[in-house]
Amino acid sequence: MDHFEVFGLPRRLGIDTAELQRKFYELSRRGHPDFHQAAPPERQAEILEASARLNAAYRALRDPLARIEYLVRLEEGRDTREGATVKPKAPPELLEEMFEIQEALQEAKSAGQSVGLDAGAKRTLSDQRDRLRARYEQEEARLRGPLSQAWDAAGPADRAGALTAFKEALAVRAYLRTVIDDIDEALGESEEGHVSHRRH
Amino acid sequence: MSRIVGIDLGTTNSLVAYVDDKTGLPRVIPDRDGQVLLPSIVSFTPEGVLVGAAAKRRLVRRPESTVYSVKRLMGRGYDDVKDELGYLPFKVQPADGIVKIQIGDRDVTPPEVSAIVLKSLKERAEAHFGEPIEKAVVTVPAYFNDSQRQATKDAGRIAGLDVVRIVNEPTAASLAYGLQRIKEGLIAVYDLGGGTFDISILRVKDGILEVLATNGNTHLGGDDFDRAIVLALLADIRTKHGADLGRDLEAMQELRLAAEAAKIRLSADERTALTIPFDGFTYHRAITRAEVEALIGRLVESTLAPCRMALADAGLAAADIDEVVLVGGSTRVPLVRRRVQELFGKTPHSQLNPDEVVALGAAVQAQILAGGITDMLLLDVTPLSLGIETLGGIVSVLIPRNTTVPTSAREMFTTSVDGQHVVDMHVVQGERELAKDCRSLARFELSGIDPMPAGMPKIEVVFLIDANGILSVTATELRSGKAAAIEVKPTYGLSEADVERMVEDSFTNAEADVEARLLIETRNEADTVITHVERALAQGRRLVGDDEHAAIVAALTALKDARNTTDRDRIREATTATNQTTEHLAELMMDAALKGALASRRADEIMEK
Numbered sequence: 153m154d155h156f157e158v159f160g161l162p163r164r165l166g167i168d169t170a171e172l173q174r175k176f177y178e179l180s181r182r183g184h185p186d187f188h189q190a191a192p193p194e195r196q197a198e199i200l201e202a203s204a205r206l207n208a209a210y211r212a213l214r215d216p217l218a219r220i221e222y223l224v225r226l227e228e229g230r231d232t233r234e235g236a237t238v239k240p241k242a243p244p245e246l247l248e249e250m251f252e253i254q255e256a257l258q259e260a261k262s263a264g265q266s267v268g269l270d271a272g273a274k275r276t277l278s279d280q281r282d283r284l285r286a287r288y289e290q291e292e293a294r295l296r297g298p299l300s301q302a303w304d305a306a307g308p309a310d311r312a313g314a315l316t317a318f319k320e321a322l323a324v325r326a327y328l329r330t331v332i333d334d335i336d337e338a339l340g341e342s343e344e345g346h347v348s349h350r351r352h
Numbered sequence: 353m354s355r356i357v358g359i360d361l362g363t364t365n366s367l368v369a370y371v372d373d374k375t376g377l378p379r380v381i382p383d384r385d386g387q388v389l390l391p392s393i394v395s396f397t398p399e400g401v402l403v404g405a406a407a408k409r410r411l412v413r414r415p416e417s418t419v420y421s422v423k424r425l426m427g428r429g430y431d432d433v434k435d436e437l438g439y440l441p442f443k444v445q446p447a448d449g450i451v452k453i454q455i456g457d458r459d460v461t462p463p464e465v466s467a468i469v470l471k472s473l474k475e476r477a478e479a480h481f482g483e484p485i486e487k488a489v490v491t492v493p494a495y496f497n498d499s500q501r502q503a504t505k506d507a508g509r510i511a512g513l514d515v516v517r518i519v520n521e522p523t524a525a526s527l528a529y530g531l532q533r534i535k536e537g538l539i540a541v542y543d544l545g546g547g548t549f550d551i552s553i554l555r556v557k558d559g560i561l562e563v564l565a566t567n568g569n570t571h572l573g574g575d576d577f578d579r580a581i582v583l584a585l586l587a588d589i590r591t592k593h594g595a596d597l598g599r600d601l602e603a604m605q606e607l608r609l610a611a612e613a614a615k616i617r618l619s620a621d622e623r624t625a626l627t628i629p630f631d632g633f634t635y636h637r638a639i640t641r642a643e644v645e646a647l648i649g650r651l652v653e654s655t656l657a658p659c660r661m662a663l664a665d666a667g668l669a670a671a672d673i674d675e676v677v678l679v680g681g682s683t684r685v686p687l688v689r690r691r692v693q694e695l696f697g698k699t700p701h702s703q704l705n706p707d708e709v710v711a712l713g714a715a716v717q718a719q720i721l722a723g724g725i726t727d728m729l730l731l732d733v734t735p736l737s738l739g740i741e742t743l744g745g746i747v748s749v750l751i752p753r754n755t756t757v758p759t760s761a762r763e764m765f766t767t768s769v770d771g772q773h774v775v776d777m778h779v780v781q782g783e784r785e786l787a788k789d790c791r792s793l794a795r796f797e798l799s800g801i802d803p804m805p806a807g808m809p810k811i812e813v814v815f816l817i818d819a820n821g822i823l824s825v826t827a828t829e830l831r832s833g834k835a836a837a838i839e840v841k842p843t844y845g846l847s848e849a850d851v852e853r854m855v856e857d858s859f860t861n862a863e864a865d866v867e868a869r870l871l872i873e874t875r876n877e878a879d880t881v882i883t884h885v886e887r888a889l890a891q892g893r894r895l896v897g898d899d900e901h902a903a904i905v906a907a908l909t910a911l912k913d914a915r916n917t918t919d920r921d922r923i924r925e926a927t928t929a930t931n932q933t934t935e936h937l938a939e940l941m942m943d944a945a946l947k948g949a950l951a952s953r954r955a956d957e958i959m960e961k
């Protein structure tokens with residue numbers, strides 16, 4: 153059973169999250185292990201499995217972007233996360249700027265933290281980061297908006313194209329995320345110990 | 353279904369609660385003396401084990417055999433805790449992935465010590481109900497990892513309790529509030545206890561309490577406040593009296609208890625005074641709330657970053673939170689309240705006693721599991737991301753943090769060499785990219801794979817985190833459909849065989865029987881008086897005349913003789929007599945100390961000008 157089926161939904165991205173939440177609560181009330189403690193062990197194991205499936209499904213579907221990532225996996229026939237990480241790819245229109253940024257980051261790294269960046273370099277990097285953030289948000293908005301709508305509207309023949317568009321946009325987003333995190337790190341603005349937490 | 357109790361196994365205090373069938377409300381169970389809080393302290397004596405208040409009274413006299421704050425050692429390896437061992441008076445040693453506490457010529461593990469506390473609460477509940485209690489819901493900090501949760505479950509087993517559910521402390525608190533006060537909205541639970549800090553963000557709606565995000569620090573709490581105060585006092589004593597007490601175990605315990613008591617008084621008062629008689633001098637000083645706030649400010653500040661991260665993970669801003677709930681004794685500190693109020697811009701709730709609310713919530717969860725409450729449901733999350741180590745030591749996340757539990761993830765494994773029949777995996781928990789920076793949970797070995805060319809076997813591994821937040825792993829070879837054998841080597845924690853043995857052994861940790869306990873208690877009191885009087889005589893000899901001195905020495909000798917008998921009444925009488933004989937001397941010394949303190953302060957003030 154895939155995550156859409158758990159909620160009795162078609163494989164479409166336009167999902168009313170308030171309705172999804174209501175359904176999630178209703179299904180939890182019916183099938184949560186807490187309410188079946190007196191059941192025989194085999195039945196309890198089934199309930200546990202069904203509950204785990206429901207929670208995983210809710211997590212994957214409640215967020216529009218996680219929903220897209222899941223859909224891509226599902227359409228490619230990969231039920232597990234194996235190999236699921238998209239290969240980050242630079243947005244073509246920003247290639248030149250990316251090159252400069254990577255160079256600046258390299259410099260910052262080799263200069264070491266003891267020396268630190270001078271004020272000018274810091275300003276340049278933080279300006280670049282702000283631009284990348286805007287671009288990142290733009291990419292997410294495109295995924296949530298037009299690309300998702302295109303998938304829902306697509307007939308069987310257009311689905312492959314819609315899927316490719318998702319994959320490209322996700323790859324750009326992953327790339328931007330990595331560079332933004334690297335700049336944050338170079339500027340010393342990331343939270344210690346949580347450098348990677350937005351990358352999942 | 354048999355009765356299930358709720359237990360809050362705290363760093364400083366533990367307590368047990370149940371839901372009253374008539375009122376439907378949770379209640380804490382007091383002990384015979386009417387005390388609700390059981391200090392989580394265990395003292396090992398030749399006559400048997402003491403727990404709670406009786407053990408606490410031995411902290412100063414028998415620091416090396418009296419174990420406190422053991423929760424900070426649960427499910428931890430030596431490297432995790434070695435930095436703070438200098439502050440603990442008992443000996444802690446590394447032992448095969450866990451730590452052991454050495455008491456005389458034997459050693460005990462942290463789950464065994466916790467088991468003694470649990471057993472005492474079990475007996476308290478049994479005395480209350482007049483029936484055996486075998487099942488409990490036990491709470492843990494939300495940010496506890498898999499090993500720490502497993503260690504807590506092991507402690508229950510050793511105590512003869514089936515831990516039917518591990519519940520996160522802040523969530524338990526929200527259950528108690530949910531039942532009685534908060535019916536709907538977004539709630540932030542700020543839980544600062546004796547040794548741990550948690551923040552949980554929940555949505556409450558139609559009887560469902562859904563945890564959206566949690567964060568915290570399992571090594572931050574009131575103990576750290578006390579330590580900051582003790583360090584300042586040590587420095588002050590060095591300046592004023594030229595004494596370095598840092599290595600004196602008994603003196604350090606006196607200081608720690610005095611610092612804790614002063615901290616507690618300063619939650620109500622703006623200033624207080626400390627008077628501690630040491631060997632050779634009496635230390636006296638006034639201390640203000642502002643001074644303590646300066647000492648603990650950085651620690652309080654460090655709880656705010658996890659709050660912001662939990663909010664971010666929940667996709668919320670501080671202003672979205674409808675209600676803030678304070679849990680844990682350390683939230684009585686005014687600075688903590690101020691900071692939390694500033695962060696969320698709301699006056700926090702603390703109507704339910706912050707020391708009791710977690711146990712009350714555990715009792716509510718126990719009642720849900722027993723089928724007694726059907727209109728409330730808790731949906732909790734796993735606090736840390738779960739992943740496996742891949743090529744190059746990079747972590748591949750299988751279950752992200754803040755996923756609602758129970759939850760599962762599947763992963764395919766195969767072989768990389770022809771004929772390979774064993775596949776290894778390393779499971780870790782944490783938010784860092786490299787496995788070495790995360791918490792190693794276990795190494796799994798999939799074996800018995802039929803010889804095939806590389807890449808041919810398809811082994812599906814399912815990682816399941818249950819409602820306790822504890823991981824289990826199963827594997828199936830998809831071609832044959834048969835379950836693959838898995839051998840688990842937990843990185844931290846006890847093996848199944850260890851736990852079995854400890855369940856068997858637990859009688860050796862039996863609490864001393866009532867007679868023996870009372871005798872130990874009485875002797876203990878006598879010992880305390882003997883130490884104090886000896887010190888007083890050494891310091892205050894010149895304050896009393898020869899007759900009075902002779903009378904005190906005589907009383908002391910009589911007390912020492914009595915102390916070594918097993919006659920409780922005699923020991924108690926001699927203790928009372930000695931106390932009375934020395935009352936006058938004690939008054940004289942207190943006056944002298946106060947004058948001394950005033951004199952030295954005047955000197956300080958002159959120096960400043």
